[in-house]
Amino acid sequence: MVRTLSLTAEEANAVRTGMGPAENAPPGSELAKDDVFSELRSPRILLQGWAAEQQVLGDGRRQIFRFVLPGDVFGLQMTPHASMANVTAVSAVTHAPLRLSSPLAEEGGPTPVFAKIADILLAEFIRELQNQVVRLGQLSAYERVAHLMLELYFRLDRVGLTKGLTFEMPLSQEILADALGLSAVHTNRVLQKLRSDGLLEIQRNTYCLMDLRKLALIADYGALRRPI
Amino acid sequence: MVRTLSLTAEEANAVRTGMGPAENAPPGSELAKDDVFSELRSPRILLQGWAAEQQVLGDGRRQIFRFVLPGDVFGLQMTPHASMANVTAVSAVTHAPLRLSSPLAEEGGPTPVFAKIADILLAEFIRELQNQVVRLGQLSAYERVAHLMLELYFRLDRVGLTKGLTFEMPLSQEILADALGLSAVHTNRVLQKLRSDGLLEIQRNTYCLMDLRKLALIADYGALRRPI
DNA sequence: CGCCAGCTTGACGAGCTTCAAGGGTTGTGG
DNA sequence: CCACAACCCTTGAAGCTCGTCAAGCTGGCG
Numbered sequence: 001m002v003r004t005l006s007l008t009a010e011e012a013n014a015v016r017t018g019m020g021p022a023e024n025a026p027p028g029s030e031l032a033k034d035d036v037f038s039e040l041r042s043p044r045i046l047l048q049g050w051a052a053e054q055q056v057l058g059d060g061r062r063q064i065f066r067f068v069l070p071g072d073v074f075g076l077q078m079t080p081h082a083s084m085a086n087v088t089a090v091s092a093v094t095h096a097p098l099r100l101s102s103p104l105a106e107e108g109g110p111t112p113v114f115a116k117i118a119d120i121l122l123a124e125f126i127r128e129l130q131n132q133v134v135r136l137g138q139l140s141a142y143e144r145v146a147h148l149m150l151e152l153y154f155r156l157d158r159v160g161l162t163k164g165l166t167f168e169m170p171l172s173q174e175i176l177a178d179a180l181g182l183s184a185v186h187t188n189r190v191l192q193k194l195r196s197d198g199l200l201e202i203q204r205n206t207y208c209l210m211d212l213r214k215l216a217l218i219a220d221y222g223a224l225r226r227p228i
Numbered sequence: 229m230v231r232t233l234s235l236t237a238e239e240a241n242a243v244r245t246g247m248g249p250a251e252n253a254p255p256g257s258e259l260a261k262d263d264v265f266s267e268l269r270s271p272r273i274l275l276q277g278w279a280a281e282q283q284v285l286g287d288g289r290r291q292i293f294r295f296v297l298p299g300d301v302f303g304l305q306m307t308p309h310a311s312m313a314n315v316t317a318v319s320a321v322t323h324a325p326l327r328l329s330s331p332l333a334e335e336g337g338p339t340p341v342f343a344k345i346a347d348i349l350l351a352e353f354i355r356e357l358q359n360q361v362v363r364l365g366q367l368s369a370y371e372r373v374a375h376l377m378l379e380l381y382f383r384l385d386r387v388g389l390t391k392g393l394t395f396e397m398p399l400s401q402e403i404l405a406d407a408l409g410l411s412a413v414h415t416n417r418v419l420q421k422l423r424s425d426g427l428l429e430i431q432r433n434t435y436c437l438m439d440l441r442k443l444a445l446i447a448d449y450g451a452l453r454r455p456i
Numbered sequence: 457c458g459c460c461a462g463c464t465t466g467a468c469g470a471g472c473t474t475c476a477a478g479g480g481t482t483g484t485g486g
Numbered sequence: 487c488c489a490c491a492a493c494c495c496t497t498g499a500a501g502c503t504c505g506t507c508a509a510g511c512t513g514g515c516g
Contacts (some may be wrong), residue, residue: 055358055362057366057448058448058450059448061366062366063361063362063365063366065358065361085358122350125354126353126354126357129354129357129358129361130293130313130357132361132365133291133293133357133360133361134283134285134291136361136364136409137291137360137364137408137409138285138289138290138291138409140503140504141503141504172461172462172463173462173463174462180365181364181365181366182505183504183505183506184462184463185464185465185504185505185506185507186504186505188463188464188465189464189504192464192465204513220285220286220287222286368471369471400493400494400495401494402494410472410473411472411473411474412494412495413472413473413474413475413496414471414472414473416495416496416497417472417496417497420496420497432481
């Protein structure tokens with residue numbers, strides 16, 4: 001039974017040995033694509049910076065499925081024909097290919113330790129997609145922003161990228177809006193409201209969640225919260 | 229490389245031999261749950277009727293992630309702690325447990341054929357979740373309904389549950405609304421509009437898509453369409 | 457210094473929700 | 487066989503949330 005998403009020492013080592021050479025990429029560059037003609041690439045791990053899994057519609061509208069944070073794996077679920085989805089850097093990033101099947105067992109499929117890692121990552125990925133569906137389908141703009149802030153906070157906290165209630169978020173409000181299914185203007189107004197309600201402080205790219213309990217209450221985050 | 233979601237004869241046979249005894253359940257019954265205290269159950273295959281993967285919020289709001297149609301597997305992605313999500317029958321259903329790892333290789337993990345089936349199902353599942361995110365995040369109510377109708381049509385068509393452009397959909401408008409992130413009243417108005425635009429005909433639970441091309445254009449369905 | 461991207465604010469309108477009431481259909485009990 | 491209840495669909499009216507357009511502002515950078 002998978003109790004937590006953290007890896008054992010053995011698993012962490014497996015990830016380390018499976019990592020290929022790191023690459024840098026500027027904001028806006030496409031890190032992975034997923035359409036009929038692209039070749040199947042190895043999954044990759046994001047080492048620095050933020051990226052976004054997104055889909056662009058025919059008329060230019062963009063929906064971000066999920067933000068990829070440092071330590072996250074992306075491209076794991078890419079399947080031919082899946083959609084016009086892609087993964088794009090939203091800040092300067094460093095990423096590396098990640099072999100999740102053992103080089104020793106090429107034909108025999110993944111070894112148990114790699115299979116378990118892939119399962120853990122996939123479960124996490126699905127959970128985040130489901131959270132996104134609930135946010136977009138049921139929550140008001142105010143609730144939505146609170147909910148996303150909490151998710152980002154806890155995900156960053158798990159990999160040591162918070163300081164107290166504070167974290168760095170290199171996203172413009174326009175990008176935030178594309179993840180939230182809101183206009184940039186309204187996203188801004190909601191952020192103002194959260195600030196005037198004493199729940200959020202923002203300075204440049206530094207966000208501070210002033211009251212996790214109140215935010216979780218607003219966003220009904222309890223039902224979705226992973227174990228801490 | 230996975231080119232299509234249809235199974236080979238060998239794979240279809242594997243599914244058949246892995247199926248346990250079928251059970252019936254009335255509308256509204258919970259077929260699978262996914263929370264901290266539930267034991268890990270085997271995935272199941274839906275043989276008849278419709279079900280919905282959903283999550284209920286603290287205040288009673290409900291979001292449906294995805295409809296489970298005959299032939300679909302559910303409970304595959306259920307993970308402890310995942311959320312308060314569950315799978316609920318929306319009509320009378322028949323379902324059966326489905327063993328996706330070979331009984332011959334208990335400790336060795338799944339055999340290749342079972343692993344491939346699980347991969348195919350998982351990829352399909354993720355694609356549908358992503359479609360749902362785009363629908364809820366970017367599409368207007370009118371576009372959203374058109375988009376969902378197309379998805380349901382093509383999924384049903386793949387398992388032989390359409391007659392021409394017509395299919396049976398045992399969903400109340402309220403349930404439809406919970407999948408679309410709309411109120412039941414507005415869902416009704418949008419359906420009226422699609423009818424008066426000559427794109428949809430409804431008689432009881434029988435839906436007929438009068439113009440797939442126009443509907444696909446309205447919903448920007450091309451970018452998401454699976455190969456036919 | 458001036459430019460550019462991103463943030464902020466106001467005014468207005470469209471899209472959607474809510475409340476409310478009426479009507480059709482199915483199943484149930486007198 | 488009819489009356490009634492339960493459920494679902496339908497429609498109107500009113501109001502709120504959010505989007506759009508537009509303008510001004512701010513800070514970083516050449």
